[in-house]
Amino acid sequence: MQVKLIAYSVIEVAPPGYQTPYGVAMAEDDAGARYLVRISQDNLKALKIGLSGDLTKEKVDGEELDFFRP
Amino acid sequence: MALRYLHNPQAEAFRIEAACASGGMATYVAKQMIESGSARNALVVGVEKMTQLSTGVTTSILIRGGAPEEIKYGATQPAAYGFVAQLYMQKYGATEDDYALAAVKNHKNAMKNPWAQFHKEFTVEAVKNSTMIASPIRLLHCSPITDGATAILLSGEPKKYTDTPVYIKGMGIGYDTMGVFEREDPTFMLASKIASEKAYRSANIGPKQLQVAEVHDAFSPAEIIAYEAIGLANKGEGYRLLREGRTMAGGEIPVNVSGGLKAKGHPIGATGIGMIIEIYLQLRGQAGERQIPNVEYGLVENHGGTGATSVVTVLGR
Numbered sequence: 001m002q003v004k005l006i007a008y009s010v011i012e013v014a015p016p017g018y019q020t021p022y023g024v025a026m027a028e029d030d031a032g033a034r035y036l037v038r039i040s041q042d043n044l045k046a047l048k049i050g051l052s053g054d055l056t057k058e059k060v061d062g063e064e065l066d067f068f069r070p
Numbered sequence: 071m072a073l074r075y076l077h078n079p080q081a082e083a084f085r086i087e088a089a090c091a092s093g094g095m096a097t098y099v100a101k102q103m104i105e106s107g108s109a110r111n112a113l114v115v116g117v118e119k120m121t122q123l124s125t126g127v128t129t130s131i132l133i134r135g136g137a138p139e140e141i142k143y144g145a146t147q148p149a150a151y152g153f154v155a156q157l158y159m160q161k162y163g164a165t166e167d168d169y170a171l172a173a174v175k176n177h178k179n180a181m182k183n184p185w186a187q188f189h190k191e192f193t194v195e196a197v198k199n200s201t202m203i204a205s206p207i208r209l210l211h212c213s214p215i216t217d218g219a220t221a222i223l224l225s226g227e228p229k230k231y232t233d234t235p236v237y238i239k240g241m242g243i244g245y246d247t248m249g250v251f252e253r254e255d256p257t258f259m260l261a262s263k264i265a266s267e268k269a270y271r272s273a274n275i276g277p278k279q280l281q282v283a284e285v286h287d288a289f290s291p292a293e294i295i296a297y298e299a300i301g302l303a304n305k306g307e308g309y310r311l312l313r314e315g316r317t318m319a320g321g322e323i324p325v326n327v328s329g330g331l332k333a334k335g336h337p338i339g340a341t342g343i344g345m346i347i348e349i350y351l352q353l354r355g356q357a358g359e360r361q362i363p364n365v366e367y368g369l370v371e372n373h374g375g376t377g378a379t380s381v382v383t384v385l386g387r
Binding site (some may be wrong): 006007008009010011012013014015016017018022024026034035036037038049063065 | 125126127129130133139140142143144145146148149152153156157160201202203204205206207249250251252256
C-alpha cells in the first residue's frame with residue numbers, strides 16, 4: 001500500500017529493548033486514513049515530510065509492525 | 071495509608087489515576103464530593119517517587135500513558151510530541167527557537183522558586199544543542215524525572231480555617247483520542263480547550279481576566295499549544311506570545327511562574343496539585359520573589375498523556 005509521511009520522529013533515546021536509532025511516523029493513504037508506522041535504521045537519512053513509500057509488514061520481537069519503505 | 075496516619079477510620083480514602091492529570095482529576099472529584107454534600111472537607115494528596123528507577127525503566131512505564139498503537143510502535147511520549155512539534159512548525163511557521171524559549175523562560179522562573187528541582191538557567195543555544203531524544207525533541211525540551219509530594223485541603227466551610235481562602239471558581243474536564251496520530255488536528259489540544267471552556271463558563275470569566283496561569287509543559291511544544299487551547303492566543307499564534315515575551319514573569323500574562331514542569335519538576339501524580347498550589351500562593355500574595363502583583367484570577371491546565379485527558383481549574387479569591 002502506498003502512503004505518504006505527514007510527520008516523523010527519529011528516536012535516539014528509547015526504553016530498554018529497542019535498537020536505537022529508529023523512526024516512527026504518522027503516514028496517510030490516498031483516502032486520508034492515518035497509520036502509525038516504523039522506519040528502519042537504513043531509511044532514516046532520507047526522511048522528509050511528504051515522502052511517499054510503501055507499507056510492508058515485518059515481525060519485530062514477535063509483533064507484526066507496518067514498516068515504511070521510501 | 072492516608073487513613074492510618076489521619077487516625078480517622080470514618081474518613082473515606084481512595085486513589086485516582088489519570089496519568090499526569092491524576093492530581094487535577096483528584097481535585098475535581100474532591101470538589102464534586104464537597105458540592106454534593108457527601109464530604110465537608112477533602113485532603114487531596116499527590117505523591118510520586120521516580121528517581122529510584124533507571125531512566126530506561128521509567129520511560130518504559132511512562133510510554134503506557136500513550137495509545138496501544140504508540141506503545142506497539144515504540145512511539146515514546148517525546149516522539150508523540152515530536153510529531154506535534156514538527157506539524158506545528160510546518161503549519162504555522164514556528165521554529166525550534168520558539169520551543170527553546172519555553173524552556174529558557176521556565177528555567178529562569180524556577181530560579182525564584184525554592185521548591186523547584188532545578189536552579190539553573192539555560193540559553194536558547196544550550197537547549198538547541200542538548201541531546202536529541204526523539205527529533206525534534208531534545209533533552210532540554212523535556213520535563214525531568216522527579217520525586218515530589220503535594221497536598222491541598224478543600225473545604226465546604228473554608229472560613230473556619232482561614233480568613234483568606236482561595237476558591238475554585240470553575241473547573242472542567244475534557245477528553246481527546248489517546249494517540250496524537252489519531253487526531254484530526256494533532257497540533258491542537260482539544261481536551262484542554264473543552265476543559266477550559268467549561269471552567270471559564272462556571273467561573274463566569276474569560277481568558278482576558280486572568281493575571282497568571284500554570285500550563286502542563288511536560289514537553290516544551292505543549293506549552294505553546296496550551297496557550298491556544300486555553301484562549302491566551304489564537305490557533306497558530308501561541309508561539310508569538312513567547313517570542314514577544316508576553317508570558318514571561320513581567321509580561322501581560324505570566325505563564326509557569328513556578329518554573330513549570332520543565333524546571334519545577336514533574337512528579338507525575340503530584341503535578342496537578344502542585345500547579346494549583348502555585349496559583350493558590352499567587353492569589354494569597356505568598357509567592358515570595360516570584361509574586362505577580364494583583365492576582366484576581368489564575369488558571370491551571372493539567373493534562374494527561376499527550377492531551378487525552380485534561381483538567382482545567384480557574385481559581386480566585
